[in-house]
Amino acid sequence: MKEEAITFGGFTSLIGILTRPATDFTANRAPAVVLLNPGIVHRVGPGRIYVRIARTLASLGFPVVRFDFSGIGDSPVRNDHLPFEKSAIRETEALMDFVEAEHGISQFILMGGCSGARIALQTASLDSRVLGTIPINFPLTDEEDDSNPDLVARRMAHYYWTSAMHSAHSWIKLLKGDANYRNLVRAIWCRVRQHLRRSEVHSPESVQLIDNLQTLSARNRRTAFIYSSSDPRLGELREALGRRLKQLRRSGKVTLNVIPRTDHTFSSLEDQQLLLTAITEIVRAMSLPSEALGWHPAPARITSHKQPATC
Amino acid sequence: MRSPERVTPFYFGAHPNLLFGCLHEPRSARQSDWAFVICQPVGHEYVASHRALRQLATRLSDAGYAVLRFDYFGCGDSHGDMEQASISQWLADVAAAIAEIRRRNGAKRVCLIGLRLGAALSMMSSATNDVDSLVLWDPVTVGTKYLSELRDLQAQMLQFRRKRKPTRDDDDTLDILGFPFTKELQSDLEQINLKAWKSLHRGDTLMVSTVGHSETSALTTCLAGVNARVECQQFDTFKVWLPTTDGSLPVPSQLLQSIVDWARKNCS
Numbered sequence: 001m002k003e004e005a006i007t008f009g010g011f012t013s014l015i016g017i018l019t020r021p022a023t024d025f026t027a028n029r030a031p032a033v034v035l036l037n038p039g040i041v042h043r044v045g046p047g048r049i050y051v052r053i054a055r056t057l058a059s060l061g062f063p064v065v066r067f068d069f070s071g072i073g074d075s076p077v078r079n080d081h082l083p084f085e086k087s088a089i090r091e092t093e094a095l096m097d098f099v100e101a102e103h104g105i106s107q108f109i110l111m112g113g114c115s116g117a118r119i120a121l122q123t124a125s126l127d128s129r130v131l132g133t134i135p136i137n138f139p140l141t142d143e144e145d146d147s148n149p150d151l152v153a154r155r156m157a158h159y160y161w162t163s164a165m166h167s168a169h170s171w172i173k174l175l176k177g178d179a180n181y182r183n184l185v186r187a188i189w190c191r192v193r194q195h196l197r198r199s200e201v202h203s204p205e206s207v208q209l210i211d212n213l214q215t216l217s218a219r220n221r222r223t224a225f226i227y228s229s230s231d232p233r234l235g236e237l238r239e240a241l242g243r244r245l246k247q248l249r250r251s252g253k254v255t256l257n258v259i260p261r262t263d264h265t266f267s268s269l270e271d272q273q274l275l276l277t278a279i280t281e282i283v284r285a286m287s288l289p290s291e292a293l294g295w296h297p298a299p300a301r302i303t304s305h306k307q308p309a310t311c
Numbered sequence: 312m313r314s315p316e317r318v319t320p321f322y323f324g325a326h327p328n329l330l331f332g333c334l335h336e337p338r339s340a341r342q343s344d345w346a347f348v349i350c351q352p353v354g355h356e357y358v359a360s361h362r363a364l365r366q367l368a369t370r371l372s373d374a375g376y377a378v379l380r381f382d383y384f385g386c387g388d389s390h391g392d393m394e395q396a397s398i399s400q401w402l403a404d405v406a407a408a409i410a411e412i413r414r415r416n417g418a419k420r421v422c423l424i425g426l427r428l429g430a431a432l433s434m435m436s437s438a439t440n441d442v443d444s445l446v447l448w449d450p451v452t453v454g455t456k457y458l459s460e461l462r463d464l465q466a467q468m469l470q471f472r473r474k475r476k477p478t479r480d481d482d483d484t485l486d487i488l489g490f491p492f493t494k495e496l497q498s499d500l501e502q503i504n505l506k507a508w509k510s511l512h513r514g515d516t517l518m519v520s521t522v523g524h525s526e527t528s529a530l531t532t533c534l535a536g537v538n539a540r541v542e543c544q545q546f547d548t549f550k551v552w553l554p555t556t557d558g559s560l561p562v563p564s565q566l567l568q569s570i571v572d573w574a575r576k577n578c579s
Contacts, residue, residue, distance in 0.1 A: 003322070003329075003388070003390070004322070005320035005321050005322060005331065005388075006320075007319075007320065013318070015318065015320045015333070017331075017388050039558055040362070040558075040559070040560055041358060041558075041560070042358075042361050042362075043388075044358070044387050044388060046355075046358060046488075046489065047355075047358075047488060047489020047490060048358075048386070048387070048393070048489070048490065049489065051387075051388065073361065073362075073365070074318060074320060074333050074365060076315075076316050076318065265489075266489065267468065267469070267488045267489050268469070268486055268488075268489055269484075269486045269489060269491060270486075271489070272489055
């Protein structure tokens with residue numbers, strides 16, 4: 001395995017790391033895996049998980065690129081006024097152009113956490129070179145602040161149902177009268193409303209998501225969502241897609257992998273191992289071992305504590 | 312019109328312990344004899360402060376200095392895993408970074424800027440390398456205290472998570488937000504006590520502290536005791552190495568500018 005620093009992009013010099021397999025990957029014709037910034041964290045990822053993902057996949061024969069979007073990590077800011085959602089897609093495509101020109105690889109798997117998950121999906125719907133996407137903790141909206149009371153209530157409900165309910169400390173607070181009862185009632189009502197709602201939520205973001213997934217499905221491209229069990233965005237996805245999620249999953253083009261007992265940034269070594277196992281299996285499944293292509297992925301050498309659930 | 316920023320990423324050092332570095336070229340027509348090497352923190356502190364330190368490098372480059380930011384072995388984009396790292400390895404990495412910027416830039420004088428454990432490594436490196444001045448930003452001065460803070464942070468960040476049952480595979484490695492601090496690394500860290508360090512730096516030193524960081528005053532006293540020229544600055548601002556509740560990576564602009572202003576005054 002070899003790592004080299006790369007710069008690319010005509011407009012700005014974007015900075016990344018190419019992790020190459022030990023074997024001649026251009027002859028093997030394995031797709032390249034591209035890791036997109038998780039939010040504004042730079043290309044090593046929280047807990048250095050992106051480095052681990054890249055090195056693990058490279059040991060299996062996949063070339064991997066991690067890079068920083070302009071204004072994030074080591075890449076300089078752009079000097080135009082293009083909004084991030086547009087510039088990030090362009091920069092991802094520029095990266096694919098670079099890898100194609102330098103190494104003759106024309107098929108890619110895009111992966112990213114949080115906003116990187118959104119960019120991965122949007123780029124894939126526009127660029128047919130993308131074989132598959134792995135959005136990790138995909139956020140339906142880019143809202144992170146408290147401006148949307150409905151969003152705040154839903155995320156609070158998710159926290160109560162996935163974490164607080166299982167915490168002895170939380171129950172003690174409840175019984176002693178120290179809990180925030182207003183928040184608790186809002187969380188319960190939010191949960192009841194989610195169960196009663198029969199059709200999916202028709203927000204612009206959900207409509208766009210369904211459109212992207214259908215475009216990819218029609219193009220025979222796979223989308224493998226990965227969520228931490230405690231991430232409230234999982235509930236938002238289920239609510240947004242409603243019955244469409246089941247339909248898409250039945251087609252085999254969309255999978256939903258929920259990793260139990262993990263948080264949004266996979267902030268423990270055990271969490272990271274579980275994520276690594278899930279990603280390895282998905283990337284191998286997305287790549288097409290084919291006699292015609294003359295390539296087969298190397299056998300996995302990952303041991304896991306527990307298998308993530310695939311729904 | 313100012314020239315665009317020139318940042319060159321590269322690997323340096325000796326295989327298999329290659330280190331990743333980013334060199335910021337000076338953007339001013341006036342070239343300085345000085346170059347800066349930024350010694351970053353480790354673990355989650357490295358991730359949280361990366362943006363601030365990158366912007367510090369840009370500001371110093373704008374002021375006419377060459378700056379090298381680099382990742383220690385087993386950290387960031389450098390080779391190796393943190394499980395293989397040690398303090399002696401990291402001190403060797405600082406030495407390699409100093410040599411590298413001298414080789415690339417021809418700098419005659421080097422200033423190390425260290426944040427947190429990076430500040431401790433900077434101080435320790437100055438004893439055996441040709442270092443002309445130091446900037447120590449909220450330094451880790453006592454390793455046992457640092458480890459205790461890490462354990463407290465881990466407990467606080469994971470207090471709402473369902474606890475997992477310990478397994479037979481558990482060893483003495485401390486898992487701090489996904490970064491492994493092995494038993495050996497912990498032992499190395501426990502040996503650090505800058506206040507008892509025998510080879511304190513005697514050159515120009517800027518001590519930067521955020522309010523509430525109590526370790527800098529004791530270290531300043533020690534440095535004054537060996538007639539080092541120490542300037543202290545304190546800022547009422549957030550601790551840039553700590554995780555935020557909203558996932559943002561804030562930048563303490565006034566603090567960064569103060570470092571650049573000190574450099575202009577003392578490194579010319």
